[in-house]
Amino acid sequence: MYSEAKTPEDYLEGIADKQKDAVVKLRDIVLENLPAGFEEKMSYGMIGYVVPKSIYPEGYKANPNEPLPFAAIAAQKNHIALYHMGVYMFPEVLEWFESEYDKNVKTKLDMGKSCIRFKNPKTIPYDLIGKLFKKITAEQYIDEYKRSIDK
Template identity: 45%
Template sequence: MTSKASTPIEYIDQLPEDRKKPISDLRNVILKNIPAELEEGMLYGMLGYYVPQSVYEPGYHVGKDYSPLPFINVASQKNFIALYHSGIYAHPPLMEWFKEQYPKHSKYKLDMGKSCIRFKKVNDIPLELIAELCTKMSVKEWIGIYESVIKK
């Protein structure tokens, strides 16, 4: 579900009551742990944490207009909260690390797609693990992986 909100605060304010705290908690963990060069905003109708054009001028390869290079997105979907981490999708060692660590931080089975981690138990998101995940890749590493793997 995409939102027409123009700011992260507006996005959270428009959520159902049972989603506001889990999304806010996840947002706070991400903001405290992502590399300083990343910016927060709305991207693709959800919370976005991305490499701004001032850091990486070419931006994302999808679309006609400039779009910043996404790194992490968060969305409140109908049946779960989704965290999209581009580094997990593009860097298999990071994916393996996350899969290995997840059971140490959650009593629930990992529900994951290529880059989407789905949290159906929205009040039991493993925030410590997400905090660590946010520190596992620098912006420079992400741009290098993006250019070598995604933007061929």
Template identity: 45%
Template sequence: MNFSDYLAQLPEEKAQALEKLAELLRQQLPTGFTERFDGRMLHFEVPLSRYPQGYHAQPGQPLPFISLAAQKSHLALYHFGLYADEELLNWWTAAYAAGSKYKLNMGKSCIRWKKAGHIPWPLVEELAQKMTPQAWISIYESKN
């Protein structure tokens, strides 16, 4: 299954929002991240050609950075940089509170939105631009 097939199986509102999130990331992420769909999630990651050590939890796999998925009750954006970089997390939570009329629903790296209309698009765009692959590698290595 490819990403288009996945979207076709979703309710229209979720499919449109997920495609819009994917396109935003394609346009706004710094150069060097690659895109991969695994049948459940769309991943933006640091490829093995750039970081041969890969992801410690899954040897031989690229280093994950951002993933998108439509869960049963919400849309999810998993941003591993938010989990690993306290300064980025602090920026995100403050900017979200100031720039969204909806309460932030977030786990360690997972941002959840019940409805597509709750996504603060300009803020997500800004978040996507904040970390290069090299910066992510440096933070990742400092944590592992």
């Protein structure tokens, strides 16, 4: 759900109790594993992870005033969502993630193009999410992003 929160901490304050612990833990895992060159900020009403304009001044093509989005965490009405552009832009990362998820998690993967949905907070594979965030550096992401918009 879209939030008017100005900071990630404010966002967390507004989350329903049934999701709060899981979102806090998910955020902690992301922050522990987020490669250099990305930073956390509120983005599109969610806790976002972006390439700041100090590193990639061109910003996001759809809105050049905004930094380049990479990932986000959102507490939705019926699930917790992790949006990760790396699984969308890097087929080998998607393949790795799907394979590791199947090996390590008993529930079926619920996923869109870049959205991973967790309906039961108890089934979030935090260690796997940490490994996912370590897979792509900011430099790799910027390079792939540039290639994708030049097509």
